[in-house]
Amino acid sequence: MDIELQLTVENLLARYAHAIDDGRLEAWPDFFTERGRYRITTAENLERGLPLAIIHADSRAMLRDRVSALRHANIYEAQRYRHGVSAVVVERIDAASARAVSNFQVVRIMHTGHSMLFATGRCQDRIRLAGEDGLAQFEERLVILDSRSIDTLLAIPI
């Protein structure tokens, strides 16, 4: 077991979760490499070999556009997330990169105080271990929702 690798990856996943949960959405794209890919899909679509994504980004610029849209265009009721990230299994690909699978549960807390278990699933990541500023970054993050159903809307990324 490569403990330093495990901790590097878990640290990336934790920093990512905190950025989103803290509302620091502008930091979200920087967790990705310039050509990093981010998709949210459902287990059902994946199992059926269907490519449709709920969010489909194949560059950091597209991620920045999503943040801009959330800040300046889209209308949605004030809400927060709280990520729980667990069961992180890491596999080294080569000296520069690793693969990881992890579980997540996201609670959504509305400004009214209403909390609900909003999304659960797993993330399949390809990680560049020494990215910009020496920090690990995602080359690809695939968020696989367990359920095909989303309550109302999905504004903040997972």
Add this chain to the structure above:
Amino acid sequence: MSAVPESRIWPKQGNTRVPYWVYQDEAIYAREQAAIFRGATWTFLGLDAELPNPGDYKTTFLGDMPVLVTRDETGQLRAFENRCAHRGALLAIKPSGNAREITCIYHNWTYDLQGNLAGVAFRRGIQGKGGMPQDAQPERHAPRKLRVETFCGLAFGSLSEEVAPLEAYLGPAIAAKVRRVMKEPVKLLGGYSQMLPNNWKLYMDNVKDTYHASLLHLFFATFRLNRLEQQGGVIVGDDGGNHVSFTMMQSAGSATEYEQAGVRSAGSGYRLEAPRLLESVDEIGDGITLQILAVFPGFVLQQIMNSLAVRQVIPKGAGRTELAWTCFGYAGDSAAMTERRLRQANLVGPAGFISMEDGAAAGFVQRGVAGAPDHAAFIEMGGREVGSDESRVTETSVRGLWQAYRRHMGL
């Protein structure tokens, strides 16, 4: 049909008002099940392409009624209640699959793919004991069969013997616009559902409302995808229930009317860093870049540039709705075209740059009217009548929805 309180009288102004009790009342919801979903309407069951092989089946709903849709041995689509003749249990408990016959898990009663009762376990008893009386006719309690018709690869079902055939129900103007999008065999790209915290009719109000598009969806207006002054229009079918709205993309138009009206969507200075999101091709060839088509009671066919989808509006109680999406392309799509459609799918669905607000807006109405059952919505934009319009600054198709609804409901 359940009794609706006498106080549920439609405002005298008719289709220009929508009384808010219609979104809240449980007796109204129950009456809708019989009068609309199990009545003289066609409900979308799915795409032909979802059930390619004999024996394929899927489950869906006719209002609250669970339905099993199959492709039988002859290749025909069939649909019948997902309810065993025996004790009423669900027959299919998976969302989809493939089977030569349908077997109820409770007592193993079996059905063929048309929904006929084929076998009753231990009907003649065992060794002369038990079994059903000779004159028992459980076949007569078989689950009700739906009429099923497919138009351009879209399968619809109805429990009504009276409703017109599907193409006549659509009407020639709407049918032509369905044909326009469903011009080739399709290929599924995937699906998902949104659970909306509102009555199903609030979503249909939103779909039929051409007025809101560039005002609520800032994304549209800022990128000049759908400014209300662009060429387009709305066609409303004969009884008002079906409609299609469409827009033709123009090069940069004047922002003056928006800025003068002080609307939020004007002049935001918001620009995409990756405008490839909006790169599209005129694959249908007529310059119409956006077409939203709705069939009463709960079907939507969407063309937003190259993003094609069907949406199914499924009531789940007076204050809750499932909006089920299926996105598709054409079977002959290149990899680049598929990639284009997947990129443009960022515009739609629960995280859609354009669609995100629709789910939220309907919920805001459901909550906004909680204390106002005897007040009404005011829908006089574009006049007071129901009919086609060359302008999309109108609520004519919303009035059309209510005209059809009131006729079915006797309100």
